[in-house]
Amino acid sequence: MTRISWNQYFMAQSHLLALRSTCTRLAVGATIVRDKRIIAGGYNGSIAGGVHCIDEGCYVIDNHCVRTIHAEMNALLQCSKFGVPTSGAEIYVTHFPCLHCCKAIIQAGIKTVYYAMNYKNHPYAMEMFEQAGVRVEYVKVDETAINLNDTEKMNFIHTLIKRLEESGVSEEEINQWQNQSSGLFSKQGNH
Numbered sequence: 001m002t003r004i005s006w007n008q009y010f011m012a013q014s015h016l017l018a019l020r021s022t023c024t025r026l027a028v029g030a031t032i033v034r035d036k037r038i039i040a041g042g043y044n045g046s047i048a049g050g051v052h053c054i055d056e057g058c059y060v061i062d063n064h065c066v067r068t069i070h071a072e073m074n075a076l077l078q079c080s081k082f083g084v085p086t087s088g089a090e091i092y093v094t095h096f097p098c099l100h101c102c103k104a105i106i107q108a109g110i111k112t113v114y115y116a117m118n119y120k121n122h123p124y125a126m127e128m129f130e131q132a133g134v135r136v137e138y139v140k141v142d143e144t145a146i147n148l149n150d151t152e153k154m155n156f157i158h159t160l161i162k163r164l165e166e167s168g169v170s171e172e173e174i175n176q177w178q179n180q181s182s183g184l185f186s187k188q189g190n191h
């Protein structure tokens with residue numbers, strides 16, 4: 001088993017955060033990282049204490065849901081709320097950020113933007129990033145690396161193999177099953 005790469009690890013965190021999204025239009029997650037440490041995270045959702053789109057429906061104006069704060073903004077605001085510097089940090093987002101978030105990211109001093117999915121990538125965003133010296137990198141999600149079901153599957157296979165051992169199956173055959181099952185979980189990681 002190989003270790004999960006930093007990019008996959010932080011991107012997995014953003015995908016996990018996206019599962020907390022309260023807007024039905026798009027589930028987005030963002031993770032801010034400094035010196036390989038997660039310093040903040042956010043997902044698109046209502047203001048604290050506000051009603052949720054998933055309960056009340058979206059509040060749509062000009063084809064945009066205005067109820068939610070974007071994941072990137074939420075992550076940056078978490079830093080401002082608690083006084084955590086974002087200068088020189090990196091951000092991992094599930095979707096390419098909108099223009100408003102791009103500007104906030106640049107202004108907060110973020111130096112690298114990693115994104116996993118193209119989403120209406122605006123040419124002006126790329127222009128601003130370039131001008132500000134912000135590096136933008138696409139990260140392809142390695143589904144074998146961040147499949148959260150793996151642990152469950154692995155545990156299930158361990159149980160099965162244990163039962164085989166108990167039922168008197170030869171050691172040779174057990175080893176064969178063991179090797180085959182661990183092959184299912186080996187990661188073709190990029191490091």
Ligand SMILES: [Zn+2]
Pocket residue numbers: 022023024025053057058059065066067068
């Ligand atoms: Zn909404």
Ligand SMILES: [Zn+2]
Pocket residue numbers: 070071072097098099100101102
């Ligand atoms: Zn945005």
